[in-house]
Amino acid sequence: MSLLGGLGRSAGLFLGLVCALPVLADDITVATKYGDVTVSDKVERIVTVHEGALDAAFALGFEPIGAISTRGGDGVASYIQETAKNVNIVGTSRETNLEAVIAQRPDIILASYRLPAEQYALLSKIAPTIVPQGKGIRPDGWIREMRVYAKALNREQKAEQIIQAVADRAAQIKTQLETKLPADQRGAALIRWMPQGALVLTTQFFTSGLLAQAGFEVTDSGLIKRGRPHSSPLSLENLSKIDNDWIFMATLDEEGQKALDAAKQSPAFARLDVVKRDHVIPVDGQLWTSASGPIAANAILDDIQNVLDSKVQ
Structure with a gap:
């Protein structure tokens, strides 16, 4: 094969690659x-x-x-x-x-x-x-x-539509909540109950943000160190620190649920005003304290809507 012929074949291969770009x-x-x-x-x-x-x-x-x-x-x-x-x-x-x-x-x-x-x-x-x-x-x-x-x-365009749909739904629930609940009855805390005791979750949490968007005033009672996702476990004697208008109470597994069931039998738990008002709302810990994303957001908003429908006149 001549040098010219070889170069011609190489050029053809190069052009073929360029065309594929x-x-x-x-x-x-x-x-x-x-x-x-x-x-x-x-x-x-x-x-x-x-x-x-x-x-x-x-x-x-x-x-x-x-x-x-x-x-x-x-x-x-x-x-x-x-x-x-x-x-x-x-x-x-x-x-x-x-x-x-x-x-x-x-x-x-x-x-x-x-x-x-x-x-x-x-x-x-x-x-x-x-x-x-x-x-x-x-x-x-x-x-x-x-x-x-x-x-x-x-899928950027679809993502924006999904994000807006979640915001719109939260706003609709907020309108209902503000109509039904006086401003001084909207305080809320998100708690995860572990075998060691109750953990208060930060107001910066995914679900805390949805509660706020839906009209609740979410607090952490000053129990969380800066940058931390939750407080240290609270003993039964310190449960009064988490008293609120509403408590959304989550457990992640069977051990946590057993610990919560035991705590509910204690005088310290029964003395909480939120317990007396029957405003302790049990929620799925996997959803409320581990998940994130738009499907999770809508499932949490479902739960919040159910609270308004069943607990607020």
Whole structure:
């Protein structure tokens, strides 16, 4: 073969590659905690290693193939179990099973802003891994995450519609609450009951934010140190510190529920004004204190609406 002929063949190959470039131009670049990540605009196999990411992916119209289990459970949270019945478990909130992730052959992995760098380094070798830039615990954190996941999944317009729908629904409930409840009867606290005692959750929590959007005045009684998600466990003798107009009381598992049932038999619990008014509202801990995302938000708003319908005249 002549040199000229070889160059001609090389030029033809080069032109062929150039012609193929428009396909790559459809890829999406996402700004993440660990730098820009490029993903295909047509991902199909999605693995989520964050409960909020699973929620967001389903809300955006996808069916993830892998997810982590919820806190206090062996599978996904009860509120989304039916929707996610075909999802394979690839770890827990504390530890991701890398072999299980690899077995799913993901096109993309959606993670929490809390994902450590060493775990990111491992997961990103399996598939493009999307880690939103975090700003700590904030009531609107789910919205920030939703927008990053939607960018990666090429569903940005749908995400904005979903976010607005949640805000609109919360505003509708707030209008009802303000009509039914006087301003001095809207105080609320979110409590997770553990075997060690009651934990007051921060007002910056996802669910606390929804309670506030729906018209409650959420407080933490000054029991939470700055930057912490919850207080230290309260003894029965200190329960008076959490007394309020309303308490939304969550348990994550059977042990927590048993501890709460035992506490309810104590004089200290019975003396609380909120107990005397029958305003202690039991809620699903997996939903109210572990989940996040628009599907979770609507399920929580369902619970708040039920409280207004059943407890407020």
